[in-house]
Amino acid sequence: xxxxxxxxxxxxxxxxxxxxxxxxxxxxxxKLYGVLAVAVAVxxxxxxxxxxxxxxxxxxxxxxxxxxxxxxxARIDRAYPQGTNFQQMVAQQQLTRLGETDDEQGxxxxxxxxxxxxxxxxxxxxxxxxxxxxxxxxxxxxxxVSDEADLYYKGEVTRxxxxxxxxxxxxxxxxxxxxxxxxxxSTSFNTQLFTNGDSTExxxxxxxxxxxxxxxxxxxxxxxxIPLGVGAAVYLEEFSKKGRxxxxxxxxxxxxxxxxxxxxxxxxxxxxxxxxxxxxxSPLVGGLVLALMALPTIIIATRSALKxxxxxxxxxxxxxxxxxTQTVFHHVLPLAMPGVMTGTIISMAxxxxxxxxxxxxxxxxxxxxxxxxxxxxxGALPSLVYIWENASERAFxxxxxxxxLVLLAFMIVMNAAAILLRRRFERRW
Amino acid sequence: xxxxxxxxxxxxxxxxxxxxxxAAQRRAAALAGGEKAHSRPQQHGYYALIWVAVPxxxxxxxxxxxxxxxxxxxxxxxxxxxxxxxxxxRREAFFNDARLTGEGQRAFQVWHGELGEVLNxxxxxxxxxxxxxxxxxxxxxxxxxxxxxLFAFSQIRPSLRARNRVEGWIGGLLFACSAVAILxxxxxxxxxxxxxxRFFQAVPVTDFLFGxxxxxxxxxxxxxxxxxxxxxxxxxxxxxxxxxxxAMVVAAPVGLFSAIYLSEYASAVSRGVVKPVLEILAGxxxxxxxxxxxxxxxxxxREFFNGIGAMLVGGPLDGMGQYxxxxxxxxxxxxGAVMGIMLIPFVSSLSDDIIxxxxxxxxxxxxxxxxxxxxxxxxxxxxxxxPGIAGALLLAMSRAIGETMIVTMxxxxxxxxxxxxxxTVTTVTVQIxxxxxxxxxxxxxxxLAAFGLGLTLFLVTLLLNIVAQRIVQTxxxxxx
Numbered sequence: 001x002x003x004x005x006x007x008x009x010x011x012x013x014x015x016x017x018x019x020x021x022x023x024x025x026x027x028x029x030x031k032l033y034g035v036l037a038v039a040v041a042v043x044x045x046x047x048x049x050x051x052x053x054x055x056x057x058x059x060x061x062x063x064x065x066x067x068x069x070x071x072x073x074a075r076i077d078r079a080y081p082q083g084t085n086f087q088q089m090v091a092q093q094q095l096t097r098l099g100e101t102d103d104e105q106g107x108x109x110x111x112x113x114x115x116x117x118x119x120x121x122x123x124x125x126x127x128x129x130x131x132x133x134x135x136x137x138x139x140x141x142x143x144x145v146s147d148e149a150d151l152y153y154k155g156e157v158t159r160x161x162x163x164x165x166x167x168x169x170x171x172x173x174x175x176x177x178x179x180x181x182x183x184x185x186s187t188s189f190n191t192q193l194f195t196n197g198d199s200t201e202x203x204x205x206x207x208x209x210x211x212x213x214x215x216x217x218x219x220x221x222x223x224x225x226i227p228l229g230v231g232a233a234v235y236l237e238e239f240s241k242k243g244r245x246x247x248x249x250x251x252x253x254x255x256x257x258x259x260x261x262x263x264x265x266x267x268x269x270x271x272x273x274x275x276x277x278x279x280x281x282s283p284l285v286g287g288l289v290l291a292l293m294a295l296p297t298i299i300i301a302t303r304s305a306l307k308x309x310x311x312x313x314x315x316x317x318x319x320x321x322x323x324x325t326q327t328v329f330h331h332v333l334p335l336a337m338p339g340v341m342t343g344t345i346i347s348m349a350x351x352x353x354x355x356x357x358x359x360x361x362x363x364x365x366x367x368x369x370x371x372x373x374x375x376x377x378x379g380a381l382p383s384l385v386y387i388w389e390n391a392s393e394r395a396f397x398x399x400x401x402x403x404x405l406v407l408l409a410f411m412i413v414m415n416a417a418a419i420l421l422r423r424r425f426e427r428r429w
Numbered sequence: 430x431x432x433x434x435x436x437x438x439x440x441x442x443x444x445x446x447x448x449x450x451x452a453a454q455r456r457a458a459a460l461a462g463g464e465k466a467h468s469r470p471q472q473h474g475y476y477a478l479i480w481v482a483v484p485x486x487x488x489x490x491x492x493x494x495x496x497x498x499x500x501x502x503x504x505x506x507x508x509x510x511x512x513x514x515x516x517x518x519r520r521e522a523f524f525n526d527a528r529l530t531g532e533g534q535r536a537f538q539v540w541h542g543e544l545g546e547v548l549n550x551x552x553x554x555x556x557x558x559x560x561x562x563x564x565x566x567x568x569x570x571x572x573x574x575x576x577x578x579l580f581a582f583s584q585i586r587p588s589l590r591a592r593n594r595v596e597g598w599i600g601g602l603l604f605a606c607s608a609v610a611i612l613x614x615x616x617x618x619x620x621x622x623x624x625x626x627r628f629f630q631a632v633p634v635t636d637f638l639f640g641x642x643x644x645x646x647x648x649x650x651x652x653x654x655x656x657x658x659x660x661x662x663x664x665x666x667x668x669x670x671x672x673x674x675x676a677m678v679v680a681a682p683v684g685l686f687s688a689i690y691l692s693e694y695a696s697a698v699s700r701g702v703v704k705p706v707l708e709i710l711a712g713x714x715x716x717x718x719x720x721x722x723x724x725x726x727x728x729x730x731r732e733f734f735n736g737i738g739a740m741l742v743g744g745p746l747d748g749m750g751q752y753x754x755x756x757x758x759x760x761x762x763x764x765g766a767v768m769g770i771m772l773i774p775f776v777s778s779l780s781d782d783i784i785x786x787x788x789x790x791x792x793x794x795x796x797x798x799x800x801x802x803x804x805x806x807x808x809x810x811x812x813x814x815x816p817g818i819a820g821a822l823l824l825a826m827s828r829a830i831g832e833t834m835i836v837t838m839x840x841x842x843x844x845x846x847x848x849x850x851x852x853t854v855t856t857v858t859v860q861i862x863x864x865x866x867x868x869x870x871x872x873x874x875x876x877l878a879a880f881g882l883g884l885t886l887f888l889v890t891l892l893l894n895i896v897a898q899r900i901v902q903t904x905x906x907x908x909x
Contacts, residue, residue: 024801031803034690036686037686041683041703041706044773048717228609231603231605233607235603236607240604248611252610255614255895258828258894260887261833263617263831263883265865266883270623270624271616276494277498278497296610324596325596325600354714355715356715360865382714400720408717411713415708
């Protein structure tokens with residue numbers, strides 16, 4: 001056909017050919033934009049995860065130092081061993097061992113002391129408390145090094161780092177090198193990160209308190225939001241007569257699903273804290289706020305799961321003489337359960353990652369230790385990330401990223417569970 | 430109190446169920462031959478259970494909700510003059526410590542002088558009040574359960590339509606569940622309105638909406654200087670708008686093109702890869718985006734602009750170079766760009782739904798006319814889906830306006846009235862967070878301003894959501 005056209009009207013053929021070429025070029029370009037957009041989205045995800053892993057992986061191991069300490073009877077008060085300045089004592093002994101003489105003010109000892117974690121003090125005091133006969137003997141104690149020393153060993157602070165950007169002096173670096181050369185420094189998995197609560201000292205700070213706080217909060221959220229949400233969805237989908245009230249409820253639920261989370265935080269402050277005087281920064285209040293926030297999502301997910309159950313099931317049950325309630329609770333709801341659970345898990349995962357309302361109800365306050373009940377002050381994983389991100393110590397940066405990795409691990413497990421449930425129980429009628 | 434009452438109610442309810450079932454069986458057995466009871470014994474049991482549990486639970490909830498405020502009012506009303514003379518914030522702290530001391534725990538603060546002496550007396554009183562309220566609540570709950578139980582047992586007889594009654598209760602319970610949604614809305618509106626009204630008594634609405642000066646530092650003591658307190662929210666609105674705009678510039682094209690690619694071009698395999706990736710992106714908590722913005726994107730952008738500035742300095746664009754050299758980590762562009770990334774999956778999944786909803790016949794018709802895929806998308810699908818996509822973008826905008834963590838961590842706190850994306854700006858949500866975190870009085874205009882901002886935010890996003898949902902819904906019904 002092209003050949004005939006080219007023979008009859010070469011100019012028109014050329015024009016058409018050119019137009020066609022342009023159209024194909026446009027087609028390719030358009031498709032390219034699509035690929036580019038997808039690549040951008042995927043690229044951002046990789047960049048995000050890559051950067052966080054890059055920043056956070058170092059927090060999963062830590063450096064410990066093993067020092068031999070002469071429990072100097074002259075400095076330890078037998079009645080009150082906790083009061084001893086063990087760090088200063090160790091620092092001075094180490095300096096003597098290195099053959100360095102300190103000045104009057106003990107400047108060098110103070111500088112050396114900064115390399116030791118306060119954990120050393122606690123461990124030494126514990127030893128003495130358990131066995132007072134150790135006073136006057138030499139013991140070996142293993143304790144984490146301080147956060148700045150840890151960063152130096154990890155290579156994140158080097159001699160090349162500008163002097164105002166680091167808090168380890170060249171002298172301290174020399175000491176640290178010396179320790180390492182003598183084999184007193186060991187690198188191991190950072191178990192403290194998973195067994196400790198929050199702390200003002202990065203080398204001792206862990207996520208356990210926040211994990212427990214988040215778990216308690218999710219427990220409260222689940223106990224309230226799931227029964228209420230499923231109940232509301234069952235009512236709207238199976239029992240309600242179309243009318244003004246149900247319309248109002250429906251519109252309401254759709255709007256609630258889109259209300260900014262921080263507004264729920266304001267509701268929590270006004271209603272639960274200022275009015276009901278529930279304890280501030282407790283998982284109870286956090287869970288209540290998150291429950292109200294998760295409710296619309298659960299209702300919407302449950303309704304679509306109920307909608308997917310074919311009417312024939314209901315009709316069959318009704319035909320056998322079951323009442324409406326029996327039909328719903330014995331037949332429809334069990335069949336919709338996988339869908340309900342998928343939606344619920346996803347909304348719980350969202351609640352787990354939500355931060356803004358927690359800031360308002362006071363979950364940004366520093367809470368050391370591990371909460372034991374829902375009405376005690378507690379932290380939560382996302383607010384821990386926020387607190388650590390704002391901390392001035394540089395060592396908190398890697399720990400923030402590590403806490404994020406823990407948080408993401410939970411989210412991924414929850415989402416994977418939801419996907420698995422969907423795959424496993426997916427039913428086609 | 431809850432931990433005491435709930436197990437008690439559960440036990441009573443189970444007992445009532447067993448007793449009700451037994452009673453129904455006995456009474457049905459006594460019937461003459463040929464007659465049958467209306468409902469099965471279990472249903473009578475459930476009937477008794479409901480009548481025991483529901484009144485008791487209602488009493489418990491009422492007691493739980495009101496015991497806090499009641500105890501507080503009782504304590505505040507009879508407190509010694511010295512306590513009443515304290516500033517509201519300190520008074521709250523005092524009562525809190527009195528409660529803690531009364532429970533045998535350690536107080537948060539040390540109270541000096543006369544307050545310290547009063548504390549112990551107040552602690553004892555607080556303990557008494559709380560004990561009275563707790564035991565009163567428990568007693569009331571048990572009474573309610575007993576009365577409900579008596580009523581139920583007086584009703585149980587073979588002709589009782591127990592099943593219908595029980596199902597009526599279940600229906601009512603389910604309705605109550607959905608009513609919680611309305612109660613939540615009422616709660617939001619009331620709590621925002623109540624505190625906003627108090628704020629607007631101190632600061633006129635017009636000053637708030639049209640004032641261009643935002644510095645919420647209120648003098649806590651009379652002798653403080655430099656803290657006048659200005660509550661003109663225009664810079665916040667401008668900052669919010671600017672960041673939203675940047676976010677949409679990133680999210681709209683990327684999200685839209687991803688949606689087009691996924692629904693029209695992608696093979697099943699690549700769809701199977703990209704969809705989960707977008708779902709992960711959607712599931713990442715916003716605080717993680719905030720961290721990413723603050724520690725990765727911010728410094729990278731600053732270095733980039735400082736680099737450009739260093740090249741321009743000394744040249745014809747010297748002034749601009751000098752300016753670029755001073756760009757900081759925190760700027761509107763960083764927060765906006767990262768927020769845009771966050772919104773990509775949101776925009777793309779909504780647009781994907783909408784493009785998929787366009788009937789296949791339209792595509793087939795277009796292909797039959799010889800149009801290429803891209804022409805079909807541009808000339809047929811997009812125009813058909815346009816209202817829906819507009820709705821989706823409006824929803825994304827309302828998300829961007831309400832988003833908190835990214836801007837809190839990456840946009841800064843300085844309230845600049847600017848449209849320059851390289852400046853630090855502050856947004857409504859950032860200010861709500863900064864006003865309500867940290868120590869402050871609960872009654873000062875500074876704290877109440879957060880509720881004023883919250884009300885504005887709620888109304889604006891509500892309006893956007895309603896409009897967007899209208900558009901999406903009317904559009905969706907077009908092809909049904």
